[in-house]
Amino acid sequence: MTTTTHELAIAATGLRKSYGDKTVLDGIDIQVPAGTVFSLLGPNGAGKTTVVNILSTLISADGGQARIAGHDLTAEAQAVRAAIGVTGQFSAVDGLITGEENMLLMADLHHLSKREGRQVTAELLERFDLTEAAKKPASTYSGGMKRRLDIAMTLVGSPRIIFLDEPTTGLDPRSRHTMWQIIRELVSGGTTVFLTTQYLDEADQLADRIAVLNGGSIVAEGSAEELKRLVPGGHVRLRFTDPVAYEQAATALRETTRDDESLTLQIPSGGSQRELRAILDWLDAAAIEADELSVHTPDLDDVFFALTASPVPAPSTSKETVR
Numbered sequence: 492m493t494t495t496t497h498e499l500a501i502a503a504t505g506l507r508k509s510y511g512d513k514t515v516l517d518g519i520d521i522q523v524p525a526g527t528v529f530s531l532l533g534p535n536g537a538g539k540t541t542v543v544n545i546l547s548t549l550i551s552a553d554g555g556q557a558r559i560a561g562h563d564l565t566a567e568a569q570a571v572r573a574a575i576g577v578t579g580q581f582s583a584v585d586g587l588i589t590g591e592e593n594m595l596l597m598a599d600l601h602h603l604s605k606r607e608g609r610q611v612t613a614e615l616l617e618r619f620d621l622t623e624a625a626k627k628p629a630s631t632y633s634g635g636m637k638r639r640l641d642i643a644m645t646l647v648g649s650p651r652i653i654f655l656d657e658p659t660t661g662l663d664p665r666s667r668h669t670m671w672q673i674i675r676e677l678v679s680g681g682t683t684v685f686l687t688t689q690y691l692d693e694a695d696q697l698a699d700r701i702a703v704l705n706g707g708s709i710v711a712e713g714s715a716e717e718l719k720r721l722v723p724g725g726h727v728r729l730r731f732t733d734p735v736a737y738e739q740a741a742t743a744l745r746e747t748t749r750d751d752e753s754l755t756l757q758i759p760s761g762g763s764q765r766e767l768r769a770i771l772d773w774l775d776a777a778a779i780e781a782d783e784l785s786v787h788t789p790d791l792d793d794v795f796f797a798l799t800a801s802p803v804p805a806p807s808t809s810k811e812t813v814r
């Protein structure tokens with residue numbers, strides 16, 4: 492499939508950034524087709540926020556080029572800013588004023604008329620289930636409500652591209668799912684989402700494409716399925732409660748990994764129907780009954796650990812170095 496530049500919401504090549512002699516980004520390329528979710532994954536300090544800050548014009552890169560919504564990042568920074576919304580780790584929500592006042596302030600910043608401002612505010616508060624809390628100071632909101640308000644505020648300017656920097660860090664499972672739902676709705680409405688996250692399941696759930704950032708470079712890129720294929724690790728797990736049955740199975744089955752404490756056996760397997768049937772037939776033939784059988788396919792965690800296993804060289808100038 493060929494993608495021309497105008498179909499790309501984000502097209503960056505050779506982005507570089509260093510702080511002192513610490514290279515944070517060593518020439519990275521990013522392409523995000525319009526209307527898709529792109530997720531940048533990486534361990535703490537990998538440079539994810541730096542990428543977001545560069546692409547959203549907050550800081551400038553030392554090298555490389557980028558076009559956002561068709562506009563050149565440096566030459567047309569103003570047009571870029573008009574096309575994007577950013578919800579970062581440091582929220583724009585002012586706790587001293589109410590949710591509604593926060594929204595109206597955003598509407599003012601976007602030069603909407605009073606009437607338009609009120610209308611957009613009411614619609615977005617409703618959409619994000621904040622109408623009831625609208626007249627309360629934002630400082631009284633829960634973590635999930637604050638994030639929802641933050642996104643609602645970002646949407647006042649109707650951005651075509653949204654940068655979400657770790658949008659669910661610190662949220663409880665229910666709020667995370669609400670946030671995922673919000674992100675899915677944004678995308679089905681045509682918005683492009685650039686998401687950074689430390690949660691692999693989040694990227695797995697939401698992203699069309701995932702890039703893993705490590706040591707200043709993108710070390711792997713693809714769909715969640717493609718990335719999972721990069722690592723071995725699929726297996727069938729058999730759990731026993733009867734130690735005798737466990738021993739029988741362990742001796743009889745070849746290529747198993749034993750866990751004597753939990754009476755569990757692991758058999759390498761891609762998880763296909765054929766392989767599963769072979770294992771079941773074999774257990775039947777040997778009259779062995781496992782109490783529990785589960786199939787494990789590699790998940791993004793496996794990929795992540797495999798790809799980011801080699802330690803990132805930490806120069807002594809790093810401010811994180813503790814002496």
Ligand SMILES: Nc1ncnc2c1ncn2[C@@H]1O[C@H](COP(=O)(O)OP(=O)(O)OP(=O)(O)O)[C@@H](O)[C@H]1O
Nearest residue numbers: 510515533534535536537538539540541542810811
């Ligand atoms: N202004 C700065 N001056 C010096 N070093 C910086 C500056 N900003 C970031 N860094 C360093 O650049 C590296 C990347 O930081 P960045 O915040 O982009 O990482 P991250 O992947 O977003 O990590 P996290 O998930 O912890 O936020 C870190 O080692 C950080 O210490």
